[in-house]
Amino acid sequence: MLVLLLALSAAAVLAQEPRPCQSPRQFEGRLARIDRSRGIAVFAHFSYDEDNRRVRESEEIDIGSTTDYFDVLYLHNIGKEYRYNYRTKNCTVSDLTRPFIPFGVPADARFRGEGSVGASGRPDEHVTAVLFEGEFESNPYAFVVTSPDCFPIEMDFFSNRTGVVRSTFYDITIGIHDPSRFIPPPECPQ
Numbered sequence: 001m002l003v004l005l006l007a008l009s010a011a012a013v014l015a016q017e018p019r020p021c022q023s024p025r026q027f028e029g030r031l032a033r034i035d036r037s038r039g040i041a042v043f044a045h046f047s048y049d050e051d052n053r054r055v056r057e058s059e060e061i062d063i064g065s066t067t068d069y070f071d072v073l074y075l076h077n078i079g080k081e082y083r084y085n086y087r088t089k090n091c092t093v094s095d096l097t098r099p100f101i102p103f104g105v106p107a108d109a110r111f112r113g114e115g116s117v118g119a120s121g122r123p124d125e126h127v128t129a130v131l132f133e134g135e136f137e138s139n140p141y142a143f144v145v146t147s148p149d150c151f152p153i154e155m156d157f158f159s160n161r162t163g164v165v166r167s168t169f170y171d172i173t174i175g176i177h178d179p180s181r182f183i184p185p186p187e188c189p190q
Helices: 002-016
Strands: 026-035 040-049 054-063 066-075 080-085 090-095 110-118 126-136 139-147 152-159 163-174
Touching (some): 126 152
Antiparallel strands (some): 040 054, 110 126
16 A cells, blocks of 8 residues: 555656647747857847758847848758858858757756746746756757747757857747748859
């Protein structure tokens, strides 16, 4: 009887720990990506399609005192990157060498904690945030998402190639409002 009670108690405790949630597979929004070690700040409007492994970013990049503007299309489904520089009117097409990194919590992520962002005593002034962490292709990451809907708030990713990259997400809307966002810019060679 004691063993049964202990097993039921353990099951009840484990059932209370949040499991990795499923983020929307297609959404749009804005992001800020800061790399303090290299002095780079990227502010972008993005479209994200996890099903087809595609991301489009309209970027403003600040490197020191220089600002540049790019339209970048990452087509991981075919292994190509299209990068159009609005200032120079130059487009480069290259093979993608880095993996597709989902903007959602991987299924094997570990729960690390949760809390409130904003004024927790007021229902319209806060959001519950949940922290998960793990490894993606042997590289550590941490994800903060909203609860219960699992929208990304912040993602930290580390690799020897990139160093630490922190992305903060905001103004997210579900779905892709203009599917042509995933067609390469007309200025780029096909």
